[in-house]
Amino acid sequence: MEHKNKTVVKAMTLLNLFLARERLSLGDMIELTGMPKTSVYRMVCSLEEMGFLDRDENGMYALGLLFLQYGHLVSERLDIRKIALPIMEDLRDDVDEAVHLIVRQGNEAMYIEKIEGTQTVRLYTAIGRRSPLYAGACARSILTFLPEEERDAYIKKTELVPIASGT
Template sequence: MECKNKTVIKSMALLNLFLTKERLSLNEMIELSGMPKTSVYRMVCSLCDMGFLNRDESGMYGLGLLFLQYGQLVSERLDIRKMALPVMENLRDEVDEAVHLIVKQGNEAIYIEKLEGTQMVRLYTAIGRRSPLYAGACARSILTFLPEDERKAYLEETELVPIASGTICDKAELIRVLDMSYKNGYTVSHSELEDYTSAVAAPIFNHQKQAVAGLSIAGFEARFQKDRLPYLVKRVKTAALDISKKLGF
């Protein structure tokens, strides 16, 4: 089924002109694109309003700073995944559980890498899947180490909605867990995103000492009991620190 939006495609064609040209006038964009003047004008105005293009004092257009922001995010995330993967593979082989890598996107966490263990139980998580920052050890490892004002604002504006039987929906309890996780340098979850599963996670820091990702070991809760938990905590903290060092921490 054809579902392409023609305006989006044409707007992308205009942006593609700047792959080889640093600055262009409106007339140059019209000439190079072969599109009607009125159409180009409307699209350029919209692209400027959204930050994809900017217009200088001489009337020339160039790519907006928004692309720099997007490019930085993509670069950071790809670098984190590339640097983290060997460490994740070693961790998976050591503990024989699923290993996840997540990054913050807005007020959510997004899974950018997942390695399965050999256990028969398969978790609901998948690359590209999102979860709220308050639920699950991996996402909460980032929330725990956000700047205090950012974390406070998130807690004030976020409704804690139950996802599984163990999801923390009381803000006072969540704050207590966050404080404990901050003190210990790791966080644990049981049945927060999916019943009968558990996870332990630690934050990954960059060269600016910012928590830019979370690393977790996750699996069936019977394998995350008190006798084995210290071992898993030690392994995930060590692996997260190894990745952090690769990022300049």
């Protein structure tokens, strides 16, 4: 953390708690982060005032709608999404199935676009959802085409057991 601003890191630590939880109390945030009560209180007040957090009538906090605006902007500004969208639509029309666009982010895949098919049975996926590279057909397609050394290192690190074909 040589070049990171400690206040920003602490504020992001608070916001990252909401990746796993929909709502948190001030006490929850203090307990989960181990940060001093006064620091958490000041940061939460600032984040709420700026629209990053919303507080309900019970004093529970949730991510603010400002994140929806940021998320939409990020999605709209992704060049790969703009390029892929017409191709995805053509593919969906050809096969009448949902089409997903994912990108690799470290050892995970992130869904950045999807187009639903018209089939009644659907797989639930959400834009922004992350998945390990070994989980799901989309993510596995990235894993499959990694350079052999990189793929082998990933498999060894995640301790995946290869499934024998034909059994």
